[in-house]
Amino acid sequence: MRDFPIITDPTFEEKKSYNAIDRFWLERIRDKRDLVLVYFTLRLVALFIPMAILLYLPLPNAVWVPIAIFYTWMNVFRYKSRFTLMLHITSHRPWFKSKYNHWNKFLPWILGPFMGQSPEAYFSHHIGMHHLEGNLEDDDSSTMHFQRDSKKDFAKYLFGFLFFGLFRLTAYFNQKNRPKLRNAAVLGESLFVALCVGLSFLNWPATLVVFIIPFVTTRITMMLGNWAQHSFVDADDPANEYKNSITVINHKFNQRCWNDGYHISHHIKPSLHWTDHPNHLLDNKQEYADNGALVFEGIEFGGVWLNLMKKDYEKLASHVVNINNMYASKDEIIRILKHRTKKIPRTGLTMDSIRQNQQVA
DSSP states (O other), rough: OEEOOOSSSSOOOOOOOOHHHHHHHHHBBBBBHHHHHHHHHHHHHHHHHHHHHHTTSSSOHHHHHHHHHHHHIIIIIIIIIHHHHHHHOOOOOHOOOOEEEEEGGIIIIGGGGGOOTTHHHHHHIIIIIHHHHTTTOOOTOOOOTTTTTHHHHHHHHHHHHHHHHHHHHHHHHHHHHHHHHHHHHHHHHHHHHHHHHHHHHHHHHHHHHIIIHHHHHHHHHHHHHHHHHHHHHOSSSSOTTTSSSSSEEEEEEHHHHTTTHHHHHHHSSSOOGGGGGHHHHHHHHHHHHHTTTTEEEOOOOHHHHHHTTTOOOOHHHHHHHEGGGGOOOHHHHHHHHHHHHHOOOOOOOOHHHHHHHHOOO
8 A cells, every 4th residue: 555656657747848759740740749759650550461471472481480479579578569459559549630530540550460469340349338438338348247367257248248259349339320430340350361361371370470460469358458448347336437547657558658557547438538647646645545546556457367367466556646634554455456446247237228317317
């Protein structure tokens, strides 16, 4: 249990001057705070696309294998999370001005497939479903009906998403009568699969390294992340964003991944700029405390997931921030953590049902 710390996660610092290349991009992007994303994208393009081309060439194994290993290492272990979470924030806040709107398609359609993302599927699932349904019963990625410290239940959750995710997403959009999002997700996923099949006939080892391994590992890490983000759900108030999500602060994960650890404020204000999340937490500490929000320091979502699978509540509790002395003891925190990981029975609680009840009231 930790007192409220000084936050060291990144916020925006204005550059003293901008060079000609900076000014070129600043004329085209909507927010100067996203200039860092442009340069990160250019780095990925310069790194992965030339390597991908090399892997499809008839190189001797002594050359091809080291390139394949380096590509996989850099893609899966170094840049995958950073790219996925850049795609995340640019899905919520398109980064190019309306005059250059077509450039907003570069990440999902051009660079995305190299980084394990099929075009449009992420946007359709995350923006078109997850945020609208808020981890409640209509959310296909909801964690509510699983025991969230159970390896077996996590395996069920992951298996269902890997093998049935697109079908369930399609069914959701059919039910909600959102054909545009459905068609975009199906088209993007289908074209990606067709690309992989076609390129496998050309060079299956290269296709495995360049597209398939990044795709599979991305799907796994996204669901691991979502599980951790929504592991602690209060069965008495599951629609409360403060009580169905968590925030992690002061970890290098936030430095590398655009403050993605601030998941509570992200659900409260999905369009909040990534550099504003630390101040949002500082400005609303009492509201976090009043709602029993769980904020962890010095650990990221992967660490939360790992300790849940180990049922190490002592370790998890040691990272919980005691906002405005909201907890009396470490034992109290452990009781809350265990309560919020329990499987929640189906009751028909959806965002639609909440809105209907509000209209009646």
